[in-house]
Amino acid sequence: MSSVPERGDIDEAYKWDLDSLFASDEAWQTAFEQARDSLDDLRAYEGRAAEDAATLTELLETYEQVMRQVANVGAYARMRRDEDTRDDDAQALATRAQSLGSEAASAASFIEPELQQLDREDIEQMQEEKPALEAYDHYIDDILRMKPHTRSAEVENLLAELGEVTGASGEIYNMLANADMEFPAVDDPDGEPQPITLNNFTTLQKNPDRAFRQRVYETFYDEWEDVRNTVGTSYRNSVKADEKLAAARDYDSSREASLDGPNIPTEVYDTLVDTVRDNLDKLHRHGDLKRTVTDGEDLKMWDLYVPLVTEESPEVSYEDACEYVTEAVAPLGEAYQSRLAEGLDSQWVDVYETKGKQSGAYSGGTYDSQPYILMNYQDDVESMYTLAHELGHSMHSELASEAQPYVYADYTIFIAEIASTVNETLLTHHLLETVEDEQLRRHVLNQYLERFRSTLYRQTMFAEFEQRTHEMSEAGKPLTPDRLDELYQELKGDYYEPAEVDDRIAREWMRIPHFYRAFYVFQYATGISAAVALVENIRDHGEPAAERYRNFLESGSRGYPLELLDDAGVDMTDAATVQSALDVYGEYLDEFERLV
Structure with a gap:
């Protein structure tokens, strides 16, 4: 019988290294408090965004600094939770980070309505007075474009504060599917019980034994029938x-x-x-x-x-997959290829499925961190393609972060x-x-x-x-x-x-x-x-x-x-x-x- 290991059973080389964000939960706590306190720096500009060119420049620079801090806190907390969705302490970090994100969105909610008091001529005049504002030209243009769909600062603040509530359905579903639901094991063609998980379901559906595929299919979807009212x-x-x-x-x-x-x-x-x-x-x-x-x-x-x-x-072992993908991107240039290879050697990837781990795959990280990739690698061709897919996201983030503010x-x-x-x-x-x-x-x-x-x-x-x-x-x-x-x-x-x-x-x-x-x-x-x-x-x-x-x-x-x-x-x-x-x-x- 195959089994899904606990996270502690996996070699450190196959886990992502969160140190480029925070070295420990204690360091995260310090950063969380600093980020929360920095929201007052942002709130100090409320009612003043369109005051003059210098004030607007200071506001946008403060906004960037605050949001970078909040993003770092949020990314670390989410990844800690995704390592093991059963971990109550990690869930608490993620919940607090989500609350901070909503609070930050609320603190910044005045910016767009106040900028929309200006028109294009006002912005161009400010840019002449303060050339540093030219770097924000497309950002401001995008805000002005949304003027017909932006409410008053008071309403925008309320909508931002409701972010946790409006996103609650997805959070409830995530915890149900990844932490609470368990699927019965099904006997494989050799008579051995085979556990079914969200991650291995499609893999099991590729088994050459048709009767086994049918048993897996029926068992899997019968479990969803039991939660249909909750999910609905x-x-x-x-x-x-x-x-x-x-x-x-x-x-x-x-x-x-x-x-x-x-x-x-x-x-x-x-x-x-x-x-x-x-x-x-x-x-x-x-x-x-x-x-x-x-x-x-x-x-x-x-x-x-x-x-x-x-x-x-x-x-296809993980090591072979890394080699194939690295060779495949050669047409994108030597610099792209070498940076991708370096990332694979720098613990960008959390490789294998473990008990309680978030299902699926994604690329994450922040402007200030290295990219991070969550995988549930299954030693097959499909997993190799998923690795290539997520590395595309990560390289996009890496190149954009290096080239752009x-x-x-x-x-x-x-x-x-x-x-x-x-x-x-x-x-x-x-x-x-x-x-x-x-x-x-x-x-x-x-x-x-x-x-x-x-x-x-x-x-x-x-x-x-x-x-x-x-x-x-x-x-x-x-x-x-x-x-x-x-x-x-x-x-x-x-x-x-x-x-x-x-x-x-x-x-x-x-x-x-x-x-x-x-x-x-x-x-x-x-x-x-x-x-x-x-x-x-x-x-x-x-x-x-x-x-x-x-x-x-x-x-x-x-x-x-x-x-x-x-x-x-x-x-x-x-x-x-x-x-x-x-x-x-x-x-x-x-x-x-x-x-x-």
């Missing part, structure tokens, strides 16, 4: 919070409010959904291929993750998912072009096809689900668990037409944590579309295209996402960009059929 209530309130916040800011819909933050037109969202819908035949073709490697004529929901190759997936070092999710998927795409090209092991090559090709299926199609299906649930709520229709099941089952049937859609898969929406971050997932699909275009440019034009891409990463948020992408050579308003990625998917389906 949590999600309904999350949607309702999105709706109320959008209305408070005078948006017509939650989706419009969400997309207006990064200045993405809703047409980009619609173009994605419509273009993917027009190409469902390719996904259906992928499903038909999966049917050929199952033990039956019918394709079941527990067959959707099964590889198109029948032999056992090769084991704090105010522009962050970037929107719309942009972030491009950097991560570029690395995945480069990894695929590298492995298919250099690896001689035919077994690994087949699995890499299968993996890339699965990335298209799970990223371009599956995330677009999620985007449709989010859009329709929010529209239902905004129309006054109740979001009951039964109605959510019906909607999800309908979408699953459309996207996976060759498969038999059963009642259990209707509960899949319950296990998707991204739904608690509204209108987030569509950016994975636009990201892979842009990434395919960028990689093709780099492969066709070499260093000049790679330089444009690096400049794009280094820009951080000093520009609106669609403008930055246009500078890098990609137009996301054009359906042809999404279509070209879908065409590549079709070409790889052709290649797989030739290979086998």
